[in-house]
Amino acid sequence: MLTRKLFRQSLAPVVDLLYPPRCPVCGEAVGEHGGLCQSCWSGLVFPVAGEGEDTAQVSTATLYNDTSRKLVLAFKHGGRIALAGLLSRLMLARLPALEGDWLVVPVPLHRRRLWTRGYNQSALLAREIARAREHKLLVDALHRQRATPSLGGLGRAERARVLNGAIRANPRHLARLRGANILLVDDVMTSGATTASCCDALGQAGAAQVHIACFAQVMDEAL
Template identity: 65%
Template structure:
């Protein structure tokens, strides 16, 4: 019996297990009630092997790719999203990030891990970075917490400072692709102290939510520039309206 298991009854007595979305009583810590579980949308099949966009059954086959990925192959080596971004996943992310319920990291990471393929060889878990001002204000990087949990689960090497955000950027919502790229130009780069570890490495880039992909793309460019051999994206929720 682990120390965590030994103290679980005491923790449950002091902090009765509750669903973080609706507050309903639960049998144990670290989960959702049945009703809230049913509100999460898991990316379905068939889907593009590279970007996870849904495909028509007639287009599907092992390793099938969507038209955009065939026309312009992405710089990454695949996307693994635990859920699609909807009201339920949004509320979970907000509770985790802005509600400071960092204990949710374990559950969110388990959901991400369930969507990951087998990662052959050695991999580094690198979180999408926060600017130091945002980090000071919030007190933690939610992506780093997820990366830490994934590293523990899957035996990855955590490189929490693999990327650094040199420039603070405003929210990118509502901006066009070119404007997003302009705002992020020079904002993210590989940490000079980690260049030797990144060169030739297989990287699992971890984020909580992938929206337009602009920030993710800036991270991928920085990792590729530093010589990363592979970069796979792992996130809890992904905005992919055509899949809902």
């Protein structure tokens, strides 16, 4: 691990020369890859205690605003998978110490959307978090059994109706999920309907407890 890190460090000047580091939000020059410029960093809104999160069950890195939205869109729809490092570091900064053994589980994509996009952004974040915290990653613990339409513009009740029964625990992993502590990872939490559906599926599988970690949470009243 140390040798690999030293190797990357030795190549950094060459990489920076060929591909000068830019802010992923605005494109301004920055000191190193994977960082934000001062202006965009200042544009992020970090929740205070009791704002944008349920401190007992949810850890939120940022509140959803124009800056965090641009980061999410670049990561989720723009193919900027390298942003997983930056976003996960911000999430880890808000994630409390979790005692005992935990399984890190991403919110699933339906296979059709996975094929179209080429990756599950929540799985990339989950991998980084599992590695940093030395927890086990179970990337296919949950299945999205049917494709659901975009939830944008739908109210809380309508989102819950659309997602009802759409997410189930993977039958192959029921033994591992039973009695397990689960860290559920998502990129954006809007109404909470998707994570609630995941929590229901994990609860039915016998999980002991679920803690949710997301990068951005929509909280209009907080903004």
